[in-house]
Amino acid sequence: MNKNESVVRLTNVTKTYFMGKVEVEALRGITIQIPVKRFNVIIGPSGSGKTTLLNLLGCIDFPSSGQMEVCGQEVARMNDKQASDFRAENIGFIFQNFNLVPVLSAYENVEYPLLLMKKPAAERKQLTLKMLDAVGLSKHQNHRPNELSGGQRQRVAIARALVKGPKLVLADEPTANLDSKTGKSIIDLMYAMQSENHTTFIFSSHDKQVMEYSEKVFEIRDGLLVKEKEN
């Protein structure tokens, strides 16, 4: 794949939520192509549909209508098992609230996706240690999430998202729960990891700092793509 290829192609994708009898149109026909191996950002005001879009891209939610191709696969009509395996194989998630598994140590949290992929133990160990080292947490590998700071937790989460070498990493406001200094270091880290691992990153953010780094910015508003700009 060269730099101009797309990892994500959406055509006329809509998503409607039903809250009782009230319909909420979170996405109202999005057509978008997101280039591979880049640092992409989706911006937009609160409620504009960023999270909804990322959920669709991550195959944890499915569109109400439209075509969707992620990592070269038609994903809109996958069943639960197929979608799970697809995610395990291709998608890395970084959450706003870190979402580490509390009963697992930093090491085990990072190792977890490799277990889901049924990688052999030796390979798991090697990849996990390498990733912990890359995010600067080798010394904290045996700490449980509650023994780590917010920044450290998000580093573990980044390591967890990247350890399996996914084609696509999705990060929904990864710095929103961090102070700006820590947030910056996290973005630095993600940027470094992205270029090192040649992975496609898609962010959602309100954060000005994130936009500075991004190679491509998509702006959505009221469930519609309103602007697309190359940095």
Next chain:
Amino acid sequence: MKTLNIAFRNIFRNSRRSLMTILAIGVSAVAIHLFGGYVAQVIYGMQTDFVRDNGHLHIYQKGFFDFGAGNPVAYGISRYLELIQMITHDPQLKDHVLIATPIIKLFGIAGNFQKDVSKTFFGIGYVPSEFKKMWQWNDYNMPSRASRKNRVALSDSDIEGGIIGEGMARMLLLCDQLNIKNCVDEIPEKTIAPIDETEDFNYLAEPSASNTNLEKIDQRPKLDLLAATAGGAPNIVSLYVNNAEIQAVKAMDDSYVAMNVSLAQRLLYGKGEKKTTGIIVQLKHTKDIPWVKARLKQLFAENKLDLEIKDYTQIVPMYRQTISFLFAVFSFIAAIMGMIVLFTIINTMTMNVMERVNEIGTIRALGLRRSGILWQFIAEGFVLGILGATFGSIASVIIAMGINASGISYIPPNYVDPVPLTIVIFQNPFLMPVCWTIFVLLSVGSSIFPARKAGKMVIVDALRHV
């Protein structure tokens, strides 16, 4: 296994709740084990008592069991000593049979003519030395009971000695002479004129060996037993009462007379052939009953003997009734305990699921399948079940040991003397492992419902959950 490992850690995450759950399972297990151990002990205790007194099998002339009580003489087994020889020397049986010994059941009238009272009696005649051996039977290692250890037996040489029920003694006005506690001789008001001394039964007696001997002066109270002989004529023998022994069933206590088998034969058969009405067979192990029975039947058929065999559960219907009663109570308790475990686990697991909605969403997003979530929570139920059941088993053993050491005793129905309250959980080797397995399965089963709920969660909703 990573799933079990994670399950373990999640259980210790909310340790208070898990502890309560484990305790609930444990307490249920304790209840079942203790009651089960008690029931087992009661059943085996009953069996032991019965087998000690009555052996495992009774052999009768065909028809005796149903009709013999009306006319025991008609159902005598002749040449019974040969029959006993045959049983105890049979190469297939001899390693399994401890004792084969005659028993005579008879009835008649017992008179205490010194006091001018008489009463119907129900008598058994046996060989005292062999009965004493039968009393040693203890295949289940039951704790010994004082009253049993101190039991006075008749002796083979004292042919005219006897033991009577306390009620019998009371009615025959022998309380004082036999030193029976809480019993005074009450001289009934005479409504009929006293029988003339010369009119007692003695003139009916057939002269027999001991009677022709010089009458030794016996200090013991004397009873005259009157019964119909094989020939139909009335016969009478004298019995000297050693002591009174209370019998569990009042009707029995009021008419019980135990005597040497020779005396019973003298009474029933006079000078005729000495028979017996039954043969008691005591085995080493109760479990051998079916095939010993089969072998005996075969022997009887080969020798053209018209005999029938009854085992102890047929002779004492109460044994089976007690078992089914206790089993019903046990099932009831087990069902209630099972329900408690069921609801406790469902409750705990539902709370575990609700607490970890976000986590469920996260690991689903990472690519764990629905079934993975399902197994994760079922594993937690499984671990809870194992911990609870194991804790319950250990606690049961400790509590049972405590109870057994405490020396509490009680009087079970149809018993006359206290029995130590013991709980032997291992009496039935299957009780504990079966209970343990059922509790674990129950825990797994009851966690399926919450686990399915967790598996079916919509990922995005779970992730939005705070």
